[in-house]
């Protein structure tokens with residue numbers, strides 16, 4: 001098939017090169033939006049034994065094969081736009097190309113963080129939610145697929161809901177196995193998105209068995225016949241988290257278990273290509289042995305600094321509180337030391353060979369016994 005195409009293409013290009021000057025560019029190019037997703041571009045001339053090619057400039061992706069048709073229909077998502085317009089280059093094979101700039105009404109709808117969760121047990125019904133902006137819009141949806149007869153209508157959302165942080169709508173007729181386009185229409189513009197269906201995060205149960213932790217994960221009921229890859233992350237004794245992937249087979253996963261450690265687990269799931277990459281967020285953290293905190297690393301890294309800072313704080317506090325009693329001026333350690341030596345034991349008086357502080361005026365430093373009530377307070 002490809003070989004034949006290649007041959008045809010080569011033949012056409014050779015023919016084109018033969019009378020390159022004679023190949024006129026397309027003229028009378030125009031476009032029409034069949035709906036807010038579907039665009040049809042057509043041109044009037046040249047008519048005859050010509051082949052045409054077209055390409056979207058920013059993506060460079062669309063049909064580079066030649067066709068005898070003087071029109072094409074594509075579905076374009078505002079979500080995928082790299083600028084504020086699409087530019088199509090249309091060419092009579094062997095001749096120069098003309099460009100057609102396609103506009104779509106702006107502004108876009110303000111929706112962020114769209115999440116669409118497939119119904120747990122049935123393949124039909126998808127619960128979509130998003131973080132709204134300050135503007136009103138209407139949501140509708142339809143399956144992708146060329147809409148050349150304009151008979152694939154958008155279905156309006158009929159079960160909207162709102163919450164303090166997220167708004168949403170339950171799409172009754174959306175199906176997990178379809179590719180679905182979501183259309184958010186405001187008074188002045190619109191946005192189109194490709195729905196990326198999700199499932200709930202897997203549920204995890206943990207058991208201790210033979211010195212190991214046995215982890216068992218739930219598997220989504222729908223979509224069916226998917227190859228599920230689990231991503232399981234855990235941290236043990238506050239060590240940095242480790243993650244590992246495994247493909248679902250009924251076997252549980254085993255993790256070596258240290259009894260004086262706390263374990264925290266997170267997991268998410270993703271389906272293979274045959275299920276359009278349906279995925280989940282990470283689930284809630286599931287902990288095991290959550291009372292264990294006497295790990296040496298914990299002691300060193302958390303408890304010790306706390307004890308130290310409390311000690312430092314207390315000594316600062318005590319010193320400040322009694323500083324007027326202990327020493328009325330700047331606490332000069334050498335002065336205190338010297339006075340203690342002089343008043344205490346005169347026989348131990350040091351000579352010049354040892355450290356002798358530079359003579360300086362010594363202010364009187366009275367040390368009163370600390371009254372009992374002050375020590376207790």
Ligand SMILES: *[C@@H]1O[C@H](CO)[C@@H](O)[C@H](O)[C@H]1NC(C)=O
Pocket residue numbers: 042068069070071
């Ligand atoms: C598109 O081109 C084909 C082939 O020339 C023609 O049959 C068809 O009617 C055209 N469609 C439109 C809407 O112009």
Ligand SMILES: *[C@@H]1O[C@H](CO)[C@@H](O)[C@H](O)[C@H]1NC(C)=O
Pocket residue numbers: 082083084085086101
């Ligand atoms: C279309 O987008 C391109 C790329 O951002 C930009 O350079 C060009 O000015 C735009 N054309 C119109 C007519 O808006």
Ligand SMILES: *[C@@H]1O[C@H](CO)[C@@H](O)[C@H](O)[C@H]1NC(C)=O
Pocket residue numbers: 127128129168170
């Ligand atoms: C859709 O999801 C929201 C938020 O998670 C939830 O409150 C609501 O009950 C769900 N609706 C249905 C019909 O499942």
Ligand SMILES: *[C@@H]1O[C@H](CO)[C@@H](O)[C@H](O)[C@H]1NC(C)=O
Pocket residue numbers: 136137138185186187
């Ligand atoms: C939503 O749809 C209703 C009914 O068709 C219409 O009256 C309303 O103006 C629409 N709202 C927006 C923001 O487009």
